[in-house]
Amino acid sequence: MKQADVVILGGLSGITAGISCRRHYPDKKVILIRKEGTVLIPCGIPYIYGTVGGPENNVIPDGLLESNGIELIKGEAVDVDRKSKVVTMKDGETIGYEKLVFATGSVPLIPPIPGIEKENVYPVKKEFDYLSHVYRHMNDVKDLVIIGGGFIGMEFADECRKGRDVNVTIVEALPHCLQIALDNEFCEEAQKKLEEAGVTILVNEKVQAILGDGRVTGVKLASGQELKADMVILGIGAVPNTELAKKTGLELGFRDTIKVDRYMQSYTDPDVYACGDCAEKQSFFDGRPIGIMLASIATSEARIAGANLFSPTHHNCGSISVFSTVINDRAFGVAGLTERTATHMGARIVIGTAEAPDTHPGGMPNSSHTKVKLLFSKDTGVIMGGSMSGGKSVGEMINVVSACIMHRMTADDIVKFQMGTHPALTSSPIVYPIVNAACKVVIPLKGIV
Amino acid sequence: MKQADVVILGGLSGITAGISCRRHYPDKKVILIRKEGTVLIPCGIPYIYGTVGGPENNVIPDGLLESNGIELIKGEAVDVDRKSKVVTMKDGETIGYEKLVFATGSVPLIPPIPGIEKENVYPVKKEFDYLSHVYRHMNDVKDLVIIGGGFIGMEFADECRKGRDVNVTIVEALPHCLQIALDNEFCEEAQKKLEEAGVTILVNEKVQAILGDGRVTGVKLASGQELKADMVILGIGAVPNTELAKKTGLELGFRDTIKVDRYMQSYTDPDVYACGDCAEKQSFFDGRPIGIMLASIATSEARIAGANLFSPTHHNCGSISVFSTVINDRAFGVAGLTERTATHMGARIVIGTAEAPDTHPGGMPNSSHTKVKLLFSKDTGVIMGGSMSGGKSVGEMINVVSACIMHRMTADDIVKFQMGTHPALTSSPIVYPIVNAACKVVIPLKGIV
Numbered sequence: 001m002k003q004a005d006v007v008i009l010g011g012l013s014g015i016t017a018g019i020s021c022r023r024h025y026p027d028k029k030v031i032l033i034r035k036e037g038t039v040l041i042p043c044g045i046p047y048i049y050g051t052v053g054g055p056e057n058n059v060i061p062d063g064l065l066e067s068n069g070i071e072l073i074k075g076e077a078v079d080v081d082r083k084s085k086v087v088t089m090k091d092g093e094t095i096g097y098e099k100l101v102f103a104t105g106s107v108p109l110i111p112p113i114p115g116i117e118k119e120n121v122y123p124v125k126k127e128f129d130y131l132s133h134v135y136r137h138m139n140d141v142k143d144l145v146i147i148g149g150g151f152i153g154m155e156f157a158d159e160c161r162k163g164r165d166v167n168v169t170i171v172e173a174l175p176h177c178l179q180i181a182l183d184n185e186f187c188e189e190a191q192k193k194l195e196e197a198g199v200t201i202l203v204n205e206k207v208q209a210i211l212g213d214g215r216v217t218g219v220k221l222a223s224g225q226e227l228k229a230d231m232v233i234l235g236i237g238a239v240p241n242t243e244l245a246k247k248t249g250l251e252l253g254f255r256d257t258i259k260v261d262r263y264m265q266s267y268t269d270p271d272v273y274a275c276g277d278c279a280e281k282q283s284f285f286d287g288r289p290i291g292i293m294l295a296s297i298a299t300s301e302a303r304i305a306g307a308n309l310f311s312p313t314h315h316n317c318g319s320i321s322v323f324s325t326v327i328n329d330r331a332f333g334v335a336g337l338t339e340r341t342a343t344h345m346g347a348r349i350v351i352g353t354a355e356a357p358d359t360h361p362g363g364m365p366n367s368s369h370t371k372v373k374l375l376f377s378k379d380t381g382v383i384m385g386g387s388m389s390g391g392k393s394v395g396e397m398i399n400v401v402s403a404c405i406m407h408r409m410t411a412d413d414i415v416k417f418q419m420g421t422h423p424a425l426t427s428s429p430i431v432y433p434i435v436n437a438a439c440k441v442v443i444p445l446k447g448i449v
Numbered sequence: 450m451k452q453a454d455v456v457i458l459g460g461l462s463g464i465t466a467g468i469s470c471r472r473h474y475p476d477k478k479v480i481l482i483r484k485e486g487t488v489l490i491p492c493g494i495p496y497i498y499g500t501v502g503g504p505e506n507n508v509i510p511d512g513l514l515e516s517n518g519i520e521l522i523k524g525e526a527v528d529v530d531r532k533s534k535v536v537t538m539k540d541g542e543t544i545g546y547e548k549l550v551f552a553t554g555s556v557p558l559i560p561p562i563p564g565i566e567k568e569n570v571y572p573v574k575k576e577f578d579y580l581s582h583v584y585r586h587m588n589d590v591k592d593l594v595i596i597g598g599g600f601i602g603m604e605f606a607d608e609c610r611k612g613r614d615v616n617v618t619i620v621e622a623l624p625h626c627l628q629i630a631l632d633n634e635f636c637e638e639a640q641k642k643l644e645e646a647g648v649t650i651l652v653n654e655k656v657q658a659i660l661g662d663g664r665v666t667g668v669k670l671a672s673g674q675e676l677k678a679d680m681v682i683l684g685i686g687a688v689p690n691t692e693l694a695k696k697t698g699l700e701l702g703f704r705d706t707i708k709v710d711r712y713m714q715s716y717t718d719p720d721v722y723a724c725g726d727c728a729e730k731q732s733f734f735d736g737r738p739i740g741i742m743l744a745s746i747a748t749s750e751a752r753i754a755g756a757n758l759f760s761p762t763h764h765n766c767g768s769i770s771v772f773s774t775v776i777n778d779r780a781f782g783v784a785g786l787t788e789r790t791a792t793h794m795g796a797r798i799v800i801g802t803a804e805a806p807d808t809h810p811g812g813m814p815n816s817s818h819t820k821v822k823l824l825f826s827k828d829t830g831v832i833m834g835g836s837m838s839g840g841k842s843v844g845e846m847i848n849v850v851s852a853c854i855m856h857r858m859t860a861d862d863i864v865k866f867q868m869g870t871h872p873a874l875t876s877s878p879i880v881y882p883i884v885n886a887a888c889k890v891v892i893p894l895k896g897i898v
């Protein structure tokens with residue numbers, strides 16, 4: 001039997017957990033077990049079909065494991081005996097551990113739509129060979145239907161159209177695409193950008209059946225409309241991959257995620273940790289469980305889990321939920337609560353908005369117009385969230401907002417935020433929109449902060 | 450005699466101080482007095498000569514004053530009687546005030562080099578007509594010598610070469626260009642980028658004399674070398690414009706800046722405030738006076754000054770000093786201390802560095818390689834500064850570091866920083882370099898944080 005100090009089960013966040021563990025405990029022997037021969041960059045998957053040009057260009061190099069002294073075992077772990085602390089592989093091999101980390105991620109949600117099993121209907125699995133197969137077929141497609149207008153659906157629609165003569169249609173059940181993530185005005189802006197790129201978006205529409213004789217030929221909607229389709233992509237979400245965790249008796253929590261505490265230690269077993277999509281997450285704000293799955297949260301949790309394995313002291317403050325996307329060259333970002341989620345919580349909020357070109361003067365080449373919306377508590381003045389759209393700088397600007405949220409800065413703190421500015425890189429210091437959005441709530445918050 | 454609640458003297462930070470005042474005190478009448486007919490975006494001045502294509506494209510619109518209900522008086526204030534609270538203009542007009550703000554900025558430093566007064570030798574004044582004159586002459590120039598390899602000098606060199614058949618040479622007295630701002634490795638990278646663009650850089654060289662008969666024909670260096678020159682740009686720094694402040698009896702401090710407290714209130718007179726280049730600045734770190742002049746600091750101080758005019762409560766935590774530049778398409782940014790400045794202070798520091806492409810996968814179009822260097826106190830683990838180079842995202846990434854510094858985050862806090870990531874906008878979450886640079890100091894700081 002092989003023996004390691006730490007055995008990690010899983011992909012992306014497993015790599016980060018391993019690196020973090022080796023950094024904190026350089027003497028510990030770490031083995032990473034995963035089924036996949038090759039691990040893909042998960043957020044890069046839609047880009048395989050356009051900008052990046054194939055799955056082979058979207059791979060996380062295993063060199064990262066070697067250079068950090070982590071042993072890789074490719075294969076499927078089928079059993080864990082927590083009493084004797086042994087993992088059993090499909091081929092019968094056994095590996096002993098002192099500490100075990102579940103980083104088993106998530107698998108696509110497959111809705112019970114009649115005809116879902118037909119040929120050329122693809123849920124977005126994070127598997128190299130599978131996605132290569134989809135890639136090869138994509139070039140013959142004339143009518144692509146994407147079920148679900150979330151991030152995955154929108155990004156797939158935007159990418160698949162690039163360099164292809166294909167009709168792309170998104171079918172979204174809610175009144176807006178991206179509705180779970182963004183406030184309405186940003187949803188509408190994103191939809192408009194995608195429609196300008198030639199994508200058809202149908203909202204308030206449900207798929208009733210997938211048509212075709214063996215191979216998909218169309219999609220029937222609840223409204224009665226039928227769409228031609230020779231390929232269907234399912235982008236309606238994911239569920240945690242926690243079957244093995246359940247089998248070994250770990251307590252599952254919200255939506256079948258592994259129940260973990262603030263140190264990422266499983267509720268059930270002090271020698272078992274979990275991180276990433278398979279682990280339960282709590283909101284930074286109210287501490288309640290939340291269902292968000294993001295690679296950035298997964299790696300953040302993995303760093304914490306790896307650091308805590310032999311001394312649980314690094315505290316997870318809960319998920320702020322920071323993300324960004326690009327739709328037809330327009331970037332969108334959110335950190336923390338949106339107006340929608342804050343209102344749903346019943347929080348009394350004050351909103352400040354500001355707009356500015358992301359260069360100064362605005363006439364610089366490649367200038368984009370940035371729109372920023374910040375939410376503050378009406379009672380404490382503390383920032384609760386930020387949303388924005390703009391050019392590429394949104395990707396890091398939303399991280400500035402994340403840092404402000406993490407430290408519970410007030411509007412008054414943000415008014416005094418010291419940003420660096422440069423003509424080609426940022427808005428002018430006079431109109432820097434994060435600061436100016438905070439300035440706008442000075443009067444509504446007067447007497448509070 | 451005209452009468453206002455608030456009179457502001459000056460340009461850029463005057464606008465922001467006025468807007469801030471009107472936001473906090475909407476009933477107050479605000480008058481802005483300035484000499485210049487048109488105010489230029491100060492950091493955009495080098496870009497007039499290349500990317501932006503002329504001074505008329507680099508103007509701060511006066512509409513910003515109108516829309517904020519601020520009255521503009523164009524003219525020169527020549528006297529202030531603080532006892533009777535009256536400003537006298539050059540044309541004899543008098544304006545009474547309740548609160549007065551000095552936002553008079555800075556003027557270029559003109560070194561006592563023989564021949565400095567010759568024709569076609571230009572200090573960088575922030576005056577529209579003057580810079581238009583330089584712009585018109587620039588197209589006839591064959592040999593441009595720039596004295597001083599700081600930000601202004603480097604940016605001028607980079608911009609003036611664009612679209613012109615001109616030999617550009619920078620003469621810098623120190624061993625590196627940008628040496629006051631950046632650590633050596635970044636100075637060297639910036640110099641290399643500029644040399645690749647065809648600019649000649651001479652370091653450890655002083656200008657002994659400017660040659661020519663009326664009009665400049667060359668520059669004589671202390672080493673004996675003579676450079677041909679039909680235009681010389683002086684970029685060796687600026688001095689505060691505080692003559693009027695001195696004349697009216699305000700106490701001046703470090704390098705003749707107006708002495709102000711943490712509320713931006715002048716030491717001498719509770720009804721007089723100052724902000725921007727003309728006001729004394731203190732370091733965020735040790736609280737000592739510092740000589741840095743940046744538009745972003747100026748506007749930050751202006752927001753504080755404007756908010757405090759009728760109730761000094763908004764506190765200036767001192768200048769972190771955050772800035773960025775672009776040299777031949779490579780961006781550089783610094784927030785807080787550099788290794789050089791921290792070492793000079795005698796601080797015991799630990800350095801973490803990390804590199805990563807600013808997209809993921811790295812093969813995305815327009816991907817750049819980001820280099821990040823973070824400094825932490827060896828005693829407390831608190832971040833003291835960050836430097837970076839990379840693509841355009843550096844402009845906002847350095848602001849993420851600024852937010853971390855402002856809240857005195859420790860390396861352990863930054864390891865747990867929750868950034869959003871996206872393939873086209875940021876580094877991969879596994880290698881996000883701000884976080885990974887912090888991860889690198891986990892062991893050196895073990896037991897501290």
